[in-house]
Amino acid sequence: GAGVSQSPSNKVTEKGKDVELRCDPISGHTALYWYRQSLGQGLEFLIYFQGNSAPDKSGLPSDRFSAERTGGSVSTLTIQRTQQEDSAVYLCASSWSYEQYFGPGTRLTVT
Amino acid sequence: AQSVTQLDSQVPVFEEAPVELRCNYSSSVSVYLFWYVQYPNQGLQLLLKYLSGSTLVKGINGFEAEFNKSQTSFHLRKPSVHISDTAEYFCAVSGMDSNYQLIWGAGTKLIIKP
Numbered sequence: 328g329a330g331v332s333q334s335p336s337n338k339v340t341e342k343g344k345d346v347e348l349r350c351d352p353i354s355g356h357t358a359l360y361w362y363r364q365s366l367g368q369g370l371e372f373l374i375y376f377q378g379n380s381a382p383d384k385s386g387l388p389s390d391r392f393s394a395e396r397t398g399g400s401v402s403t404l405t406i407q408r409t410q411q412e413d414s415a416v417y418l419c420a421s422s423w424s425y426e427q428y429f430g431p432g433t434r435l436t437v438t
Numbered sequence: 439a440q441s442v443t444q445l446d447s448q449v450p451v452f453e454e455a456p457v458e459l460r461c462n463y464s465s466s467v468s469v470y471l472f473w474y475v476q477y478p479n480q481g482l483q484l485l486l487k488y489l490s491g492s493t494l495v496k497g498i499n500g501f502e503a504e505f506n507k508s509q510t511s512f513h514l515r516k517p518s519v520h521i522s523d524t525a526e527y528f529c530a531v532s533g534m535d536s537n538y539q540l541i542w543g544a545g546t547k548l549i550i551k552p
């Protein structure tokens with residue numbers, strides 16, 4: 328079956344521009360997570376959606392970051408007024424229990 | 439709240455030698471434990487997990503891990519590594535009361551020397 332997909336796979340943007348990153352989770356998975364992985368670093372939790380509950384936004388690094396999940400399925404992570412320190416790989420994962428299934432990530436480069 | 443410590447950022451090992459990647463956790467509640475692997479330029483995939491039952495857990499690609507509650511550890515082992523095991527390995531923990539969220543270690547890069 329189809330796994331978690333993310334688009335675009337690579338995104339190069341100029342400092343100050345807004346970007347949108349998309350995640351298509353596995354059908355039927357109620358939970359969706361966004362993580363950030365900077366070069367050579369571990370996973371940094373950003374935001375977590377579980378069913379119809381209010382999302383856990385505790386990991387978002389600033390108010391330039393926001394995410395939504397429409398219809399309990401597709402999610403979009405938006406970064407406004409991008410900064411060079413936002414350059415990283417953004418990973419999405421979905422799950423219905425404790426096992427998280429990861430997408431291939433979006434590599435964001437801010438120039 | 440939980441935390442995870444992977445003490446080794448990199449572990450170099452010769453091909454066909456055994457390897458152990460260390461993971462320690464802290465938690466005030468019972469936990470579930472996981473190891474994920476990230477091959478170069480790929481997303482993460484589950485290697486193995488401990489939810490309950492036998493404390494020795496076997497995963498894919500010949501890896502195994504042992505849950506040691508008294509030492510709050512979940513070390514990953516493989517008796518003989520191959521070049522294809524070159525990857526980054528992440529340990530993660532979830533408290534049984536945590537609504538499925540995982541707390542992640544910083545990762546350990548396994549470097550296989552020919």
